[in-house]
Amino acid sequence: MRFADITGRTGVKQLLTSQVESGRLPHALMLWGAPGSGNLAMALALAQYVHCPHRSGGDSCGVCPSCRQHENLTYPDLLFSFPTPTAKSGRSSVSDEFYDAWQEFVRQYPLAPWQRWLELVNAENSQPVIRVDESAEIVRRITLGNYGESVKILILWLPEKLNPAAANKLLKIIEEPQPGRMFIMVSDNPSLILPTVYSRLQRIKIETPTVAETAGWLERQGFDSNTAMQAAEAAQGNQLMAQQMLDPQGEEKEFREMFQEVMRKAWLRDVKSLRAWSEKGAALKREKIRRMLAYFNRNLRLNYLFVLGDDSITPMMEADRHFSERFSPFITGGNVQEIMHEVDRASRDVAGNANARIVLFDFAVSLIMLIKKG
Ligand SMILES: [Zn+2]
DSSP states (O other), rough: OOOGGGOOHHHHHHHHHHHHHOOOOOOOEEEEETTTTSSHHHHHHHHHHHHHOOOOOBOOSSSHHHHHHHHTTTTTTEEEEEOOOTTSSSOOOOOOOOGHHHHEEEEEOOTTOOHHHHHHHTOTSSSOOEEEEEEEHHHHHHSSSSTTSSOOEEHHHHHHHOOOOHHHHHHHHSSSTTTTEEEEEEEEOGGOOOOOHTTSSSSEOOOOOOOHHHHHHHHHHHHHHHHHHHHHHHHOOOHHHHHHHHHSSSHHHHHHHHHHHHHHHHTTTOOHHHHHHHHHHHHHHHHHHHHHHHHHHHHHHHHHHHTOOOSSSSSOOOOHHHHHHHGGGGGGGGTTTHHHHHHHHHHHHHHHOOOHHHHHHHHHHHHHHHHOOO
């Protein structure tokens, strides 16, 4: 990954490269930003830049043996650590066992969508974490000798997934690494990182690109300029979100249909159809149900803003707007908070392993009352 492969963010790129050139790059760095911000891509570009002997003009060369090994994720002094699921046997697992999946993930999904990772490691019904066995591996691998002269870099994806024992085991090497070692942690949600780890990291925020930059990026992928601009605006510049909105096979379309159906049937007080809806929803994987519910809340907020006549802050995609024009009168200041609260509760219950069919049916039935009340 070269910096040139990352859309926009010239400020951060300049900051990082100037730190490398002046020898002031922190040995424990955290690059953080919203999911889909390209924080992992930025970490990869930085590591490649550090290791490229022919870097110039603020970027790695992209063609030397070192750069090519980086592109293949085979550079010997570039290590990775990331959340892994519990093995089928219940045994703990470490990153190395999932390195093939990781290579595929990084190459195909440089914006690092969590749900793709879950699919790649078949963990859609469990929550991958970083465990103490993995920390022991990190300590072992980082303290081994370096390959050649280069700095040994460990990119740790999602330090918020370190469990307490795993975090504790890393404190010493993060605090006082051996010479020639560097940690780059990549976080989607720093507020969930254990304070002992968080406080030891130098933090740099990776902003999302501007709407215009993301629209340009979509156009380069072949979308017409209108569609590209609409998605970039609706996603407020977030590339991953914009990409998902435009993916015809993507979840967005499925979630939109589920949302519109449950709202419509609740308004009609069609309990039989609501039961069928909840059965359809319950057939999805648990994590997917939660993503669907997160989509519901995002859409409810947009619908409410639509009632207020203010969709300029978060413009909608055409397919959402079409529905909202008819539906939004039923989402008002009187019920929107309660409905969103019900969505949150359903999401929590699903996360807590409650029977999804019952949770979704309860939610659907609660909508009947709430929609009328508004
Ligand atoms: Zn190079």
